[in-house]
Amino acid sequence: MSPEYAAPMNTSPGAAPEPAIMLDCQGLTRIYSEGPQDLTVLDKLELSVRAGERVAIVGSSGSGKTTLLNLLGGLDRPSAGRVVIAGETLSTLNEAALGKFRNRYIGFVYQFHHLLAEFTAVENAALPLIIRGQSKKTAEKRAMQILERVGMKARADHKPGELSGGERQRVAIARALVTDPSLVLMDEPTGNLDQTTAATILALMDELAKESACAFVIVTHDVGLAAHQDRVLKLDAGKLIEQPRTP
Numbered sequence: 001m002s003p004e005y006a007a008p009m010n011t012s013p014g015a016a017p018e019p020a021i022m023l024d025c026q027g028l029t030r031i032y033s034e035g036p037q038d039l040t041v042l043d044k045l046e047l048s049v050r051a052g053e054r055v056a057i058v059g060s061s062g063s064g065k066t067t068l069l070n071l072l073g074g075l076d077r078p079s080a081g082r083v084v085i086a087g088e089t090l091s092t093l094n095e096a097a098l099g100k101f102r103n104r105y106i107g108f109v110y111q112f113h114h115l116l117a118e119f120t121a122v123e124n125a126a127l128p129l130i131i132r133g134q135s136k137k138t139a140e141k142r143a144m145q146i147l148e149r150v151g152m153k154a155r156a157d158h159k160p161g162e163l164s165g166g167e168r169q170r171v172a173i174a175r176a177l178v179t180d181p182s183l184v185l186m187d188e189p190t191g192n193l194d195q196t197t198a199a200t201i202l203a204l205m206d207e208l209a210k211e212s213a214c215a216f217v218i219v220t221h222d223v224g225l226a227a228h229q230d231r232v233l234k235l236d237a238g239k240l241i242e243q244p245r246t247p
């Protein structure tokens with residue numbers, strides 16, 4: 001972790017220090033060169049998210065939201081610019097170090113869950129902790145706590161094939177949060193959920209942002225979900241534009 005990250009961000013006399021910057025992107029550019037013409041999807045994009053802050057990213061289909069999430073999670077490498085999380089520049093890490101870093105700092109919730117079919121809900125939710133070296137017993141105990149918070153305790157021994165889409169989504173959310181990550185990246189996290197369950201998940205995100213200063217970046221088409229976050233940014237022509245808050 002860099003000294004810059006650890007230092008308080010606002011040191012003016014009398015002012016409370018602002019939370020540290022958890023995610024910082026500068027000049028972030030992604031050009032796809034596979035087709036007949038180069039396609040610049042992200043164009044010197046800037047983004048800064050503080051600890052405990054929740055940011056929604058909106059934008060039309062094809063605007064580059066998935067491309068951006070993949071770069072933020074270190075699943076893809078930028079054509080130019082950098083992604084810095086908790087003071088670490090992702091592009092300086094090799095694959096092994098990146099894998100460890102992701103496990104330590106980042107939680108992911110994708111649209112297509114990516115749960116392991118042969119594992120139960122609690123085994124799936126415990127997996128990041130087991131990868132981190134915790135015993136199965138300790139990891140599953142913690143996984144059960146978080147499954148309870150997303151309303152999935154009673155279904156913990158079921159495999160993904162025996163769960164509804166919304167239940168699988170909640171297991172995926174539990175798996176993302178089980179490690180107490182510093183940054184959670186979410187792609188349409190409430191897409192499959194009914195209103196009541198979606199509200200439970202939103203409340204859980206609020207609690208985590210407050211309790212553990214977890215930062216959230218949430219890609220969504222859901223206007224209600226976006227409006228619930230601290231900031232809404234629209235991806236357009238490769239850049240993020242801050243959206244005015246509707247009263």
Ligand SMILES: Nc1ncnc2c1ncn2[C@@H]1O[C@H](COP(=O)(O)OP(=O)(O)OP(=O)(O)O)[C@@H](O)[C@H]1O
Pocket residue numbers: 032033034035039041059060061062063064065066067068
């Ligand atoms: N591997 C790739 N090679 C070439 N072009 C790509 C690649 N991945 C994505 N694209 C193109 O980049 C653009 C942005 O895609 P991306 O999936 O990031 O958009 P999105 O905003 O997530 O869209 P949606 O809301 O439809 O999921 C699209 O025009 C897409 O066709």
